[in-house]
Amino acid sequence: MAIKKGEVQCINDEILEKLSLKNRYKFLNYNLMSFLEKEHLDFLKKAQKFFIGFEKRNNISHNEDFYEWIPEIGKEGLVTRLNNFEILDLNYEPYGFTAEFMRILATDFFDPQLAMGMGANVLAINPLLVHHEDIEIRLKVLKELVTGQKNGCICITEPERGSDAVHMLTTSDQQEDGSFILNGVKIYQTNGPKADWAVVYAVSEQNSGNTMGQFLVDTSWNGWKVERINIPWTPRIYIGKETFTNLRIPPEYVLGKPGQGREHLFEGLNLERLGIVILNAAEAWNAITHAVIYANLRKQFDREILKYQGVGFPLADLWAETMNLTLSALNVCQMVDKKVKQYGALPKEFSLALMATAAQLKSISAKLSQKAAYECANLMGGAGVCDNTLMQDLLGITRIQEIGGGTRQIQQYIMSLALRQIFKLL
Numbered sequence: 001m002a003i004k005k006g007e008v009q010c011i012n013d014e015i016l017e018k019l020s021l022k023n024r025y026k027f028l029n030y031n032l033m034s035f036l037e038k039e040h041l042d043f044l045k046k047a048q049k050f051f052i053g054f055e056k057r058n059n060i061s062h063n064e065d066f067y068e069w070i071p072e073i074g075k076e077g078l079v080t081r082l083n084n085f086e087i088l089d090l091n092y093e094p095y096g097f098t099a100e101f102m103r104i105l106a107t108d109f110f111d112p113q114l115a116m117g118m119g120a121n122v123l124a125i126n127p128l129l130v131h132h133e134d135i136e137i138r139l140k141v142l143k144e145l146v147t148g149q150k151n152g153c154i155c156i157t158e159p160e161r162g163s164d165a166v167h168m169l170t171t172s173d174q175q176e177d178g179s180f181i182l183n184g185v186k187i188y189q190t191n192g193p194k195a196d197w198a199v200v201y202a203v204s205e206q207n208s209g210n211t212m213g214q215f216l217v218d219t220s221w222n223g224w225k226v227e228r229i230n231i232p233w234t235p236r237i238y239i240g241k242e243t244f245t246n247l248r249i250p251p252e253y254v255l256g257k258p259g260q261g262r263e264h265l266f267e268g269l270n271l272e273r274l275g276i277v278i279l280n281a282a283e284a285w286n287a288i289t290h291a292v293i294y295a296n297l298r299k300q301f302d303r304e305i306l307k308y309q310g311v312g313f314p315l316a317d318l319w320a321e322t323m324n325l326t327l328s329a330l331n332v333c334q335m336v337d338k339k340v341k342q343y344g345a346l347p348k349e350f351s352l353a354l355m356a357t358a359a360q361l362k363s364i365s366a367k368l369s370q371k372a373a374y375e376c377a378n379l380m381g382g383a384g385v386c387d388n389t390l391m392q393d394l395l396g397i398t399r400i401q402e403i404g405g406g407t408r409q410i411q412q413y414i415m416s417l418a419l420r421q422i423f424k425l426l
C-alpha cells in the first residue's frame with residue numbers, strides 16, 4: 001500500500017492499491033524491457049523483488065529513518081554496482097554504470113530520499129576504490145561502506161567556498177611523522193551527521209587548489225564536530241556542517257598528498273554528475289508512474305481524467321521527454337561500461353569529452369525531474385500534493401537537484417567553455 005501510515009487517507013483504496021510499489025515497478029519495466037540487455041533487466045527485477053519484500057516485511061511507511069535500512073540493503077549488494085568489488089571478494093554481477101542505473105531505478109521507486117542518501121555513500125566509496133593502494137585500513141573501510149555496514153560522506157563545499165570549490169579555506173598541515181592536521185569548516189555534506197567515514201579535501205595553502213590533498217577521516221576522532229542542517233525539501237536526509245579543530249590524519253589515511261587532491265576531486269566529478277542524472281531520470285519516472293496510474297483510474301465528470309486532453313497530453317509530453325533522457329543516459333552508461341571493460345579505466349580523452357556530456361545531461365535532467373514532479377502532482381490534483389504517496393518526497397527532492405553536484409550556472413559554464421574549445425579546433 002502506498003499510503004503513509006498515521007496520516008489521513010485522501011485517495012481511495014482502489015487507487016492506492018494500484019499505486020503499490022509492485023505496480024509502479026511493472027509500469028517502469030514495460031517501458032524499459034525492449035531497450036535493456038537481459039542481464040540488466042533481470043538485475044532490475046531482482047532488485048525490485050528485494051525492495052517489494054523489504055517494504056512488506058518491515059511494514060514501511062516511508063516516514064522512517066532510512067539509514068537504519070542500509071545494512072540490510074548492503075547485504076543484498078544494492079548499495080553500489082559501479083564495480084564488481086572483486087578486491088573485496090564480493091564479485092557482484094552485473095556491475096558497471098548500466099547496472100548502477102538499474103539499482104538506482106529500483107531504489108528510487110522504493111524511496112527517493114534513501115536513493116539520494118545512498119548516493120552520497122557511493123561518492124565516498126569511489127575515491128577509496130581508486131586510491132586504496134592495498135592498504136589494510138582503506139580496504140576495511142571500503143568493505144564497510146560497500147556492504148552498507150557503515151555510512152560515508154564527501155566534504156568539499158565550505159561556507160565561503162561553494163561553486164568555487166577549488167579555492168578552499170580548510171587547511172591541512174603536514175607533520176614530521178607524515179600525518180596531517182586539518183582545520184576548517186565544511187557545509188552541506190549529504191549524510192554528514194550519519195557518516196562513520198568521510199572523504200575530506202583540504203589545502204596546504206588557503207585558496208591554492210594546487211596544494212589540495214584528499215583525506216579519509218574516522219568521524220569518531222577528536223577534532224570532528226558535526227551539526228545537522230535542516231533542508232526542508234528533503235526532511236529525512238541528514239545534511240551536515242562539519243568543523244575540524246586540529247583533526248589529526250595518520251599517514252595511512254592520506255588518500256592524496258597535497259598537489260594530488262585536485263585531480264582526485266575532478267576524477268570523481270563526472271561520475272558524481274552521471275549518478276545525479278540517473279537519480280533525476282528515476283525521479284521523473286517515479287512521478288510519471290504515479291500520475292499515469294492515478295489518471296487512468298480517477299474519474300471526474302464520469303470519465304477517467306487521462307481521457308481529457310488537458311491531462312493526457314501533458315502527461316504524454318513528460319513521458320516522451322523522460323524516455324528521451326533515459327535512452328541518452330543509457331547510451332552514455334553503456335559507452336562508459338564498454339570503455340572500462342576494454343581499457344580497465346576511462347581513457348583521458350574520453351573523460352574530457354564526458355565532462356561536457358555529464359554537464360549537458362545533468363542540467364537537462366535536473367530541470368526535467370523538477371518539471372515532471374511538479375506537473376504530475378498538479379495533474380493528480382489534491383492527491384498529488386497530499387502525503388498519501390511518495391509524490392511529496394519527489395516534489396521536494398527534485399527541487400534541490402540543480403544545486404548539488406554543481407549548480408545550473410556551473411554546468412552552463414562548463415558547457416560554454418567546451419563550446420569555445422571546440423571552436424578553437426576549427
Ligand SMILES: Cc1cc2nc3c(=O)[nH]c(=O)nc-3n(C[C@H](O)[C@H](O)[C@H](O)COP(=O)(O)OP(=O)(O)OC[C@H]3O[C@@H](n4cnc5c(N)ncnc54)[C@H](O)[C@@H]3O)c2cc1C
Pocket residue numbers: 120153154155156157159161162163164187188189190191231239400403404405406407408409410413
Ligand atoms: C541537498 C544538497 C546536498 C549536497 N551534498 C553535498 C555533499 O555531499 N558534499 C559537498 O561537499 N557538498 C554538497 N552540497 C553542496 C553543493 O555542491 C553546493 O551547494 C553547490 O556547489 C553550490 O555552492 P553554494 O551553495 O555555496 O552556492 P554558491 O556557489 O554561493 O552559488 C550561489 C549562486 O551563484 C551562482 N554562481 C556562483 N558562481 C557563479 C559563476 N561563476 N557564474 C555564474 N553563477 C555563479 C550559483 O550558480 C548559484 O546560483 C550539497 C548541496 C545541497 C543543496
